[in-house]
Amino acid sequence: MAIEVKTEIILEGIKSLIEFCGDDPARDGLQETPYRVLRAFQEYTAGNREDPKKHLQKTFQVDHQELVLVxxxxxxxxxxxxxxxxxxxxxxxxIPQEKITGLSKIARMVEGYARRFQVQERLTAQLADAMEDVLEPAGTMVVVEAKHMCMCGRGIRKTNASTTTSSVRGIFANHSDARAEFLSLLK
Ligand SMILES: [Zn+2]
Structure with a gap:
């Protein structure tokens, strides 16, 4: 299917959704909304069109074998x-063995995995796995803290609830003192 044809179908779908919600897609404020929604969704899912691991691939050799925490x-x-x-x-x-990467590269990697349809648990695991695959450290630990609008704006409406998830790999999985060091530096 040609991309323009698909775009037309999507725009029609968003108009139908507006109608389904009880509003008029032809009224002033909503006329351009389907285009804006389409562009916004492209941005929300930009991570699907890249391999976030590639950001980590510029590495430096170092002799630092202590915890690096971003x-x-x-x-x-x-x-x-x-x-x-x-x-x-x-x-x-x-905890690097030989390779470290730039701090901004780690932030870009996070962005790449966040900008897709996600669940927090998978995001957390993907971040840990990417660090392991590319940097081959002695261990990786990832903690993600997030607020979910689907918990705030609908359903049970818990405005201040936040969810914490963690993934541990390597030395962090086997050594509680390594996890404790990480957590004490988080405070
Ligand atoms: Zn949800």
Missing amino acids: KDIEFHSLCEHHFAPFFGVAHIGY
Whole structure:
């Protein structure tokens, strides 16, 4: 199917959704909305059109074999069950063996996995797996804290609820003191 044809179908679908919600897609404020929604969704899912691991591939040799912790990496994602935003911060720690990567590269990698239809649990695991695959560290630990609009705006309406998930690999999986060091640096 040609992309223009598909776009037409999608725009018609968004108009139908507006009608389904009880509003008039032809009224002033909503006329351009289907185009804006289409463009917004392209942006929300930009991570599907890249391999986020590639950001980590520029590595440096170092002799540092202690914990490297990158805190408070902001991200915005979209819950795959409701297409509702969830957003928050990721904290990523790893103990390098030979390779380290730039801090901004880690943030870009997070962005690449966040910008897709996601669930927080999978996002957390993908971040840990990407670090393991590319940097081959002694271990990786990832903690993600997020608020989910699908919990705030609908259903049970818990405005302040936040969800924390973690993934541990390598030394962090086997050593509680490594996890404790990570968590003490988070505070
Ligand atoms: Zn949801």
